[in-house]
Amino acid sequence: MSETVHNATGNTGRAASAEVRRIIIAGGGTGGHIFPAIAIANAIKQAQPDTEFLFVGAKGKMEMERVPQAGYQIEGIDIAGFNRSSLLKNLGLPMKLVKSFLQVRAILDRFQPHAVIGVGGYSSFPVLKSAQRRGIPTFIHESNSFAGKSNILLGKKATRIFVASEGMDKFFPAAKLLITGNPVRKAIVQSQISRSEALSFFGLDDSKKTVLVVGGSLGARSINEVIANHLLDFKALDMQLIWQTGKVNADAYKQRGKASKNVWVNDFIVDMDKAYAAADVVVSRAGAMAVTELCVVKKPVVFVPFPFAAEDHQTVNARYLVDKQAAVLVADSEVNTKLMSALTTLAMDEAQQNRLKENISKLAVTNADAVIAGEVLKVINA
Incomplete structure (x- = not known):
């Protein structure tokens, strides 16, 4: 791509016209x-x-x-x-x-x-x-x-x-x-909120390991079903959950999640800067913007790519990070058998979390x- 323009700056190099643009x-x-x-x-x-x-x-x-x-x-x-x-x-x-x-x-x-x-x-x-x-x-x-x-x-x-x-x-x-x-939203890029402040915002305990699950604004059925079926396991493992369900079937997931004090659940998270700050581990789809934000916030992540994206590009996105030892990948077809194991193993392994944080941070723009x-x-x- 030899003709691609690479040298971009924010400086226009000339005075703007008086006319409002x-x-x-x-x-x-x-x-x-x-x-x-x-x-x-x-x-x-x-x-x-x-x-x-x-x-x-x-x-x-x-x-x-x-x-x-x-x-x-x-x-x-x-x-x-x-x-x-x-x-x-x-x-x-x-x-x-x-x-x-x-x-x-x-x-x-x-x-x-x-x-x-x-x-x-x-x-x-x-x-x-x-x-x-x-x-x-x-x-x-x-x-x-x-x-x-x-x-x-x-x-x-x-x-x-x-x-x-x-x-x-x-x-x-x-x-x-x-x-x-x-x-990336400035609220995320420039966030100064501490983990403790963020967890307080969600009404959660800053002494417990916290998992953030985001399947996208519309939701991710395969991820949501696994989380819904393992809510008692989070409590047994003394872990807590911030869960964005997306719109599809949101009411049912909310009902199941709100019964547990260690779970914050909603169909959409407005304050994503706080959600990222609160999380020790993230479970996410691998859309371009999710990947970009996770690089910026430097979070250990388990990607579950949406398998029906064009040309399977979400798997390509996730694989790029995995090859750089910057993320964990669980295929959507294996989510029922492997997701809980992958996220709990990562949540309990601070050495691996630190390796992933260091490597994913190198990819931030x-x-x-x-x-x-x-x-x-x-x-x-x-």
């Missing part, structure tokens, strides 16, 4: 798309405070709640992805796509953005495609090692494409690529948001 950020669906988007917006806002933002997401998805919580305006459009489990549910997709493009046209007419940034998710495609047709600069952030089909199509006319790792020239034009890593912000501002302020 307006930026649309499109995408969402999961925390892995939403939180990087918010991190990028915050970094641009820090560099150029008068910038105006509008987020565009899919109606009914979690961005419609999480983005306003972060202090930004969002508009929802009628868009959905292809449903592989039920072909009948796809009958309305063409009309939804047409409707979404009409909605986006109205948004662009009204907001008149100087740039559009796409972070992945259903809603990013009509927004970036429409912007490109109008000649508006478009930027893509691709967090995964395997690019999504929409981003591949959009990449042909994008101004710049931000990626997490090398080798992405097999998906995108090499001259447009910039290796930045994945943006903490300034991706600032690098991306600098590149976007360089273009729109030119």
